[in-house]
Amino acid sequence: MSPHGVVDRPGPLCTIQDLGRRTGRRAGLAPGGAMDQRAYLWANRLLGNDPAAAALEITLGGFALRFAVETAVALTGADCAATLDGAETGTWRTVRARPGQVLRLGYSATGMRAFVAFPGGLDVPTAFGSASAVVRDGWPGLLGRALRAGEPLRWAEPERARPVRRVPRELVPPETASLTLPLIAGYEWAEFSDADRARVFDAEWTLDPASDRTAGRLAGPALGSGPRVLDSTPLVDGTVQVTGDGLPLVFMRDRPTIGGYAKLGSVDPIALDAFAQARPGTPIRFARADLDAIRRALARRERFFGIHGDR
Amino acid sequence: MITFPGPVSALVTLPVAPDRDGIARVLRLERCARAALPDLRATIPAFNRLLVEGSPHSWDAEDVESRLAAAAEECLAETPRIDEGDPVSLPVCYDPALAPDLQEVAANAGVDVADVARLHSGTTYAVLATGFAPGFAYMGDVDARIAMPRLTTPRPRVEAGAVGIADRRTGIYPAAGPGGWRLIGRVPSALFADAAERIARFRPGGSVAFRPIDRDEYEAAGG
Numbered sequence: 001m002s003p004h005g006v007v008d009r010p011g012p013l014c015t016i017q018d019l020g021r022r023t024g025r026r027a028g029l030a031p032g033g034a035m036d037q038r039a040y041l042w043a044n045r046l047l048g049n050d051p052a053a054a055a056l057e058i059t060l061g062g063f064a065l066r067f068a069v070e071t072a073v074a075l076t077g078a079d080c081a082a083t084l085d086g087a088e089t090g091t092w093r094t095v096r097a098r099p100g101q102v103l104r105l106g107y108s109a110t111g112m113r114a115f116v117a118f119p120g121g122l123d124v125p126t127a128f129g130s131a132s133a134v135v136r137d138g139w140p141g142l143l144g145r146a147l148r149a150g151e152p153l154r155w156a157e158p159e160r161a162r163p164v165r166r167v168p169r170e171l172v173p174p175e176t177a178s179l180t181l182p183l184i185a186g187y188e189w190a191e192f193s194d195a196d197r198a199r200v201f202d203a204e205w206t207l208d209p210a211s212d213r214t215a216g217r218l219a220g221p222a223l224g225s226g227p228r229v230l231d232s233t234p235l236v237d238g239t240v241q242v243t244g245d246g247l248p249l250v251f252m253r254d255r256p257t258i259g260g261y262a263k264l265g266s267v268d269p270i271a272l273d274a275f276a277q278a279r280p281g282t283p284i285r286f287a288r289a290d291l292d293a294i295r296r297a298l299a300r301r302e303r304f305f306g307i308h309g310d311r
Numbered sequence: 312m313i314t315f316p317g318p319v320s321a322l323v324t325l326p327v328a329p330d331r332d333g334i335a336r337v338l339r340l341e342r343c344a345r346a347a348l349p350d351l352r353a354t355i356p357a358f359n360r361l362l363v364e365g366s367p368h369s370w371d372a373e374d375v376e377s378r379l380a381a382a383a384e385e386c387l388a389e390t391p392r393i394d395e396g397d398p399v400s401l402p403v404c405y406d407p408a409l410a411p412d413l414q415e416v417a418a419n420a421g422v423d424v425a426d427v428a429r430l431h432s433g434t435t436y437a438v439l440a441t442g443f444a445p446g447f448a449y450m451g452d453v454d455a456r457i458a459m460p461r462l463t464t465p466r467p468r469v470e471a472g473a474v475g476i477a478d479r480r481t482g483i484y485p486a487a488g489p490g491g492w493r494l495i496g497r498v499p500s501a502l503f504a505d506a507a508e509r510i511a512r513f514r515p516g517g518s519v520a521f522r523p524i525d526r527d528e529y530e531a532a533g534g
Contacts, residue, residue, distance in 0.1 A: 026353065026441075138486050138506055138509075186322075232357060234355035236320045256443060257441075269317070294318040
C-alpha cells in the first residue's frame with residue numbers, strides 16, 4: 001500500500017503516541033502515551049478525530065514530512081517554527097497540504113514536544129488497546145522504537161476535507177518560565193521527617209537534563225532518603241519518588257507500574273502536561289494540591305475532549 | 312490501611328505477609344472491589360497491596376474508603392483461596408558458567424551448587440507481583456537456606472532469561488538490562504523473544520515451577 005506521507009527527518013526522538021495503555025498496567029506494562037496530553041488532545045480535536053487517535057510526538061523538533069496525498073494535519077504543542085514548503089504555518093492549527101509538499105519543524109526555542117495529528121489517526125498496530133510506543137518495553141516495530149528517516153506513514157482518512165481550524169488563542173497554554181506542581185501528599189509522605197516535609201514546599205529545584213519520557217528528575221536540595229520501602233508499591237501517574245540521593249523525580253508516561261523507593265505522593269495529573277513541556281533548568285516548586293479542584297478539572301477535560309473512561 | 316495516592320485512586324495495604332497467601336487475599340479483594348465500586352478503571356495487585364483507580368466523574372473518597380474497608384475486612388476473615396491451576400513450567404540451566412552468583416550462593420548456604428539447583432527448583436512459586444519491566448514476575452518464597460540479599464551494586468548488564476534471587480524472592484529477567492539480583496541460573500532466552508508471550512506468561516497469583524536442564528538441553532533450546 002502506498003504511503004500517504006514519508007518522514008524525511010524524524011529529529012532527535014519522534015514516536016507514535018495516543019492516550020496510553022490502561023489495562024496493561026495490571027500486567028506490568030508502562031502506560032505510555034502523549035507526554036503533553038492536552039496538546040495531543042487538541043491536535044485530534046482540531047481534525048474531528050477520536051480523542052485517542054494515534055499521532056506523532058516530536059521531541060524538540062528537527063522533523064520533516066513529505067506528503068504523497070492531498071490532506072490536512074494538525075500541529076500543536078511546542079512551537080517549532082513549522083513551515084510548509086518554506087512558508088510559515090503557525091501552530092495550534094490545522095494545515096492543508098498537497099502531494100509533494102514538505103512540512104518542516106525547526107528546533108523548539110521554548111517547549112519540549114510538538115504533536116502532529118492526521119485525519120482519522122495514524123494507521124498503525126496496537127497492543128493492549130494502544131499504539132503508544134514505549135521504547136524500553138521491547139515491543140516489536142513502531143510500538144517499541146522511534147521513527148526513522150524514510151518511514152512511510154498512512155492515516156485512516158487522508159481524503160476527508162478539513163476546514164482550517166485553530167485553537168482559540170485564550171485556550172493555548174502559555175509558556176512559563178517556572179512551574180509550581182500541585183502535590184497530593186500520599187504513599188510514605190507521613191514517614192518523611194518534619195524537616196523534609198516542610199522543605200518539599202519551601203525548596204526550589206530545577207529540571208535536570210537527564211529527564212526523559214520515564215521521569216522528570218529534579219536537581220537541587222536533597223531530602224533525607226525517607227523510610228525504607230520493603231516491597232515495590234503500585235504507582236499512579238505523576239508519582240513523586242525520592243531515590244537514594246535524596247532528589248525527587250516525577251514519574252511520567254513511560255514509568256514502571258510499581259516502584260520500590262519512598263514516595264512523597266503524586267502531582268496533579270493535569271499539571272503533568274506543562275511539566276512535559278518544561279526545558280531542562282526550569283525552576284520547579286511544589287504546592288499543596290486541592291483534590292476536589294483536581295477531580296473537577298479532570299472530569300471537565302474528559303467531557304470537553306470526549307474521552308471515554310472505559311478505554 | 313487505605314490511603315489516597317492520587318486524585319482518583321486508593322491504595323489498600325492488607326495487614327498480612329507479602330507471600331502466597333497475601334497475594335491470594337489481595338486478588339480476592341480485587342474481585343470484591345470491582346463488584347463494590349462499579350466505576351473502576353484499573354486495578355493493580357502487588358504483594359499485599361491493591362491499587363484501584365476510578366473515574367473523576369463519580370469518585371467519592373469517603374464512599375470508596377468505606378466500601379474498600381468492608382471488602383478488606385471480608386477478605387481477611389476468609390481462608391485465602393490459593394490458585395490451583397497448572398503451574399507455568401520453565402526450564403532452568405543451573406550452570407556456574409551461565410550464573411555468576413551460583414557458587415557464592417552455594418558457599419553462603421554451605422551446600423553444593425547441585426543443592427542450590429535442587430532447592431530452587433524443588434518448590435512451586437507464586438507470582439506475588441508483576442512489573443519493574445514488562446514480563447518480570449516477583450515470585451516467592453525461595454527456600455530460606457539459599458536466600459541471599461541483592462547485590463549492593465547492581466550489574467550494568469544482566470542477560471535475558473537470567474534467573475535471580477533477592478532475599479526470599481526469585482525472578483527471571485525478561486530482557487537484557489541492569490539488575491541487582493543474585494544470578495543462579497538461566498532460562499533459554501528464546502522463551503523471552505516474543506513480547507506478547509513474555510507479558511502474558513505471568514499473572515499475579517499464578518504458579519510457576521522450574522525444571523532443571525543440563526547445558527546440552529539449554530544449548531539445544533537456543534541458549
